[in-house]
Amino acid sequence: MNTTALLVLDVLLVFSLLSLAAAALATRDASRSVILFMAFGLVLAVAWARLLAPDVALAEAAIGAGLSGALLLAAVREQPRRALSGDAKPVHERERTSIDVTLQLTVTLLCVAVAALLAWALAEAFDRGPQDTLAQAVSETLAASGVSNPVTAILLNFRAYDTLLELAVLLTAVLGILALGPARPGYQAAGPVFDSLVRWLVPVLILTAGYLLWVGAHAPGGAFQAGATLAAAAVVLRLAGHRTAGLPPGRTLHVVMAAGVGMFLVVGLSLLVLGRPFLGYPPAWAGGLILLIESAAMLAIAATLVLAFLGGRPQPAAGLSGEKRQC
Amino acid sequence: MSELLTVSALGLMLSLFLGLLRVVRGPSTGDRMLATQLIGTAGVGLLLLLSLLLKQTALIDVALILALLAAVAAAAFTGQQRETGDD
Amino acid sequence: MIDAMSSLLIVSGLAFYLAGSIGLLRLPDLYSRLHALTKADNLGLGLLTAGLALHAQDLLIALKLVLIWLAVLAASAASAHLIAQHARHRETPS
């Protein structure tokens, strides 16, 4: 692709991103803002593809353009209008809208200063040229990592501690969500058109999740993208009237939630017992161990995202419609 | 051939951009969602062209996920009626 | 020969995309936009994937391209219906 054409594409992409971000933030209506944010995510996925970051593009396509929009829309729908959108706010909030102009100006100036500082730091970094020490270290040791996709190698081998702690962060978030109360009310059983959509979309999403998990070893993909795709399948089920969105009941759900952290710890501790460093895989087993951890992590990430969409503890079978499950 | 693909990619970007105008303008939520669908379809096409132009086969998978998740987003938007509650 | 076929398919696909976008901007109301757009951009993507499939190095890629098109086709048929239903329910701009 020649340079001029690429530059035109870049300018159009950047302009789209800026105007969508500005529009999403400027509008006062909540659901309008969420739709603009979803469109922003779509364009962002194309931008990641353009910048040769297909792993990130996959995650953005699944989460930014799909799941987080669904999550925000569910929240907008549920809240009585005054709580989340600006239409008719309680008195104390209305007072806060008319914050005095000085404060607004100060904060705006502060934000401009932050942007200028960031721009200066980046310009300095670009002036010094690319620092490839880490990238070189990755490409030199990639062969011994058990996978050939460098991003997966970093996440599950070289920086496995970070990913373990990230899964712990996700677990904390989901425990917080569960502790805060019951799930939002469910949805009525789907009509015929929606039902036919569910019938093919859910199996295709589940299959795609499995494909992404498997392909992540040697091409863009992996536990995060697969988990998000699996969660999307559950979100569709929930929208079609399944109250628990296909989540397993009670104890099993808790096991699934903790599966990512748990499998990481089991593998790490077993390696310690065998006389290796914590999470220091023997090269011969690395590929298999990574796939094992990633499978557990996928389930945990999917469960986290689904519970995030539910917004609280699943409430099976309240007697109305939807499927009946004992907890 | 490569020139043709490049020109087509720019054409699709233009199409996506026109869709953005409708997303920003509205007027109804349905209009915005319809325009988001167009952006999705144009994005899928653009990703497929980029996969050839940038020699990144993986972008085909990105296009697939984008296509599937656009359907999820539309389902979430139009939503179903809540069982209870006051929507 | 294959190149010419593929070019023709890609260019006509692009034409449908652009026609759809212009329709989205110019047509007067939501229902006519729905009507025009769902046909135009699906056909555009169909022609584009057909053109690109002729270039695919292996069968798996060609199959994925077909799957993508089918997914978009089925999804947009359903979502067009759902958006129309939604609009009829509310019938108020927001």
Added chain:
Amino acid sequence: MLTAQWLYAMTGCLIVALGLRTALLHAVLLHRLIGVNVMGAGVFLMLIAVAYRGPGVAPDPVPHALVLTGIVVAVSATALALALARRLTGEQDNG
């Protein structure tokens, strides 16, 4: 210096500023959350731009891994914030 790298990185800076302003100033919680998310996207843009090495050259995979982690954490944090907001408005309604 690559033009594309510069272009996307500076866009990232601008988007951070836009998001930050909304997150600090907006009165409505949902808008603040969208502001925080937009700000995150700006940071991701800067990181991926830093990783970019030009067309046809393999980019640095380390920032890619960082951003991937960031996207998943951002959506979980958003969900937790929404659950907190929901509980908060519930409490206000009841008492």
